[in-house]
Amino acid sequence: MNISYSFFGYAEVFAEGESILDLINLCMTNSLPYGQTRRVSGGVIFLFRLAYIRRLEALCRQHGIDICVRRRGGLPVWMYARRHRYGLMTGMLFAAFIVILAQKFIWHIDVVGNESMTTSEILCVLEGYGLKSGSYIPSLNTDKIQNRVLIDTDKISWISVNINGNTASVEVREASGGESDAGSDTPANLVAAKAGQIIQVQLLGGNAVVRAGETVSEGQLLVSGLFDSKNDGFRVTRAEGKVYAHTSEEFYIKIPYAYEQKVYTGAQYCDEYLNFFDFSVKISKNSGNLYALYDKISIVDNYSFFDGGVLPVSKTTDTYLEYEMRAATHTTAEAEELAYFELSQRLADLSADATLIRKVIMPEIHEDFFALRCVIVCIEDIARTVEFDVDMTETESEDAHE
Amino acid sequence: MRDEHKKAADGNIFRAVISKTQLPCDLLEGEFRLEMRGRRELFVSGCRRILKYSEREMVIRAKVFDVFIEGEGLVCASYHYSGIAINGLVKTIRLEGFE
Numbered sequence: 001m002n003i004s005y006s007f008f009g010y011a012e013v014f015a016e017g018e019s020i021l022d023l024i025n026l027c028m029t030n031s032l033p034y035g036q037t038r039r040v041s042g043g044v045i046f047l048f049r050l051a052y053i054r055r056l057e058a059l060c061r062q063h064g065i066d067i068c069v070r071r072r073g074g075l076p077v078w079m080y081a082r083r084h085r086y087g088l089m090t091g092m093l094f095a096a097f098i099v100i101l102a103q104k105f106i107w108h109i110d111v112v113g114n115e116s117m118t119t120s121e122i123l124c125v126l127e128g129y130g131l132k133s134g135s136y137i138p139s140l141n142t143d144k145i146q147n148r149v150l151i152d153t154d155k156i157s158w159i160s161v162n163i164n165g166n167t168a169s170v171e172v173r174e175a176s177g178g179e180s181d182a183g184s185d186t187p188a189n190l191v192a193a194k195a196g197q198i199i200q201v202q203l204l205g206g207n208a209v210v211r212a213g214e215t216v217s218e219g220q221l222l223v224s225g226l227f228d229s230k231n232d233g234f235r236v237t238r239a240e241g242k243v244y245a246h247t248s249e250e251f252y253i254k255i256p257y258a259y260e261q262k263v264y265t266g267a268q269y270c271d272e273y274l275n276f277f278d279f280s281v282k283i284s285k286n287s288g289n290l291y292a293l294y295d296k297i298s299i300v301d302n303y304s305f306f307d308g309g310v311l312p313v314s315k316t317t318d319t320y321l322e323y324e325m326r327a328a329t330h331t332t333a334e335a336e337e338l339a340y341f342e343l344s345q346r347l348a349d350l351s352a353d354a355t356l357i358r359k360v361i362m363p364e365i366h367e368d369f370f371a372l373r374c375v376i377v378c379i380e381d382i383a384r385t386v387e388f389d390v391d392m393t394e395t396e397s398e399d400a401h402e
Numbered sequence: 403m404r405d406e407h408k409k410a411a412d413g414n415i416f417r418a419v420i421s422k423t424q425l426p427c428d429l430l431e432g433e434f435r436l437e438m439r440g441r442r443e444l445f446v447s448g449c450r451r452i453l454k455y456s457e458r459e460m461v462i463r464a465k466v467f468d469v470f471i472e473g474e475g476l477v478c479a480s481y482h483y484s485g486i487a488i489n490g491l492v493k494t495i496r497l498e499g500f501e
Binding site: 020021024025027028029031032033034035036037038039044 | 449450451452454455457475477478479480481482483486
């Protein structure tokens with residue numbers, strides 16, 4: 001049987017005697033196609049598409065042609081017989097959607113090449129330009145997305161977006177850290193980021209106005225980008241270099257004995273959602289009002305094929321853990337341990353260029369709190385680049401200095 | 403009689419136009435056409451109605467002539483907008499009427 005008859009549905013129509021010829025002529029006159037006619041005992045069976053049966057029966061009644069519809073079959077008849085099996089129908093519609101329509105949408109975005117930037121961070125950036133799971137593929141302009149990401153994001157130096165089937169492959173190269181103003185021509189001075197005593201000036205450009213041994217305060221000019229050439233007037237340049245100095249810094253860390261402690265009560269519940277592209281359907285029961293204080297943990301499980309291809313279907317599980325704040329008290333030893341821990345965190349945040357020369361720690365025990373006073377002396381680069389604008393309007397020249 | 407002469411005259415004009423322009427006749431919609439594949443398949447288009455239908459004989463009316471098809475196990479296998487497919491062992495095809 002022709003597959004179109006099975007797909008769109010068919011009906012077997014039996015005619016005998018004079019009705020055979022009348023039926024054939026009726027079909028020719030009214031453009032009613034039929035196929036796969038066969039002779040049986042007593043007559044002929046014609047195969048009509050299900051869509052024509054109603055019209056055929058009406059015409060036969062009108063012309064007095066005696067026919068008999070013996071059997072109906074095909075996919076529409078099969079589905080109608082199972083119309084109460086909602087799961088089956090839903091599954092078939094879903095499969096048809098997946099096969100036909102879902103090919104036009106992005107199912108998964110694969111990000112490679114990122115090191116310091118997280119994948120979710122990059123996905124968030126791409127979502128701002130229309131590329132996300134569920135995006136309509138024909139509407140995506142990958143060249144435009146690549147250019148916009150490079151222009152608007154400093155952290156990425158190169159990006160490639162390719163769409164293969166339903167998967168978008170994104171390859172990135174992050175911008176290297178370091179001197180972001182390398183190669184810039186904007187005039188600039190170097191000023192002191194903090195107070196200190198100059199040890200060494202490593203000059204790469206500009207006019208040094210301090211020398212080793214001098215004490216400078218925060219914001220003081222160290223290297224000038226302005227040259228007075230005496231003969232040709234002032235000339236501007238970009239001051240570059242490093243100025244190492246002894247610096248001193250004091251930390252005061254205070255840990256109170258009384259504090260509020262987060263204690264989990266043990267009560268928790270979960271909400272589960274089934275996600276299809278951007279649509280979410282809750283598949284767990286409603287559990288009433290949320291707790292007054294709680295921590296929420298969300299876990300997303302993506303479903304995939306056996307060969308690793310990721311489906312646009314995922315399950316989100318939100319777990320709510322109730323907690324309460326209780327008054328608690330540190331012992332002196334605990335407070336001291338916490339203070340030293342915080343001090344180590346502060347010292348770790350020092351600049352990578354800084355070299356710790358001396359550290360003096362003075363603990364203080366008070367009635368209500370424990371404190372640590374720490375004075376550190378470092379050698380570090382205190383130069384900070386400050387750019388300035390130059391007014392190119394010509395003015396009358398003045399006599400030079402003394 | 404007058405109509406038959408008129409039809410004959412129209413047919414001559416039609417043949418003259420076709421031969422002058424060298425256009426294939428079957429390009430014109432509704433022109434009778436019969437295609438045979440072996441001895442068991444016939445495809446007929448441009449016919450008006452079937453006058454007789456049996457296993458051994460079929461009579462098809464074209465525009466101005468009748469087509470007699472004789473054989474064994476003849477059956478109109480299918481009909482689509484372009485024509486009828488006839489299956490069966492064909493022994494004789496005869497045309498009668500005005501051209």
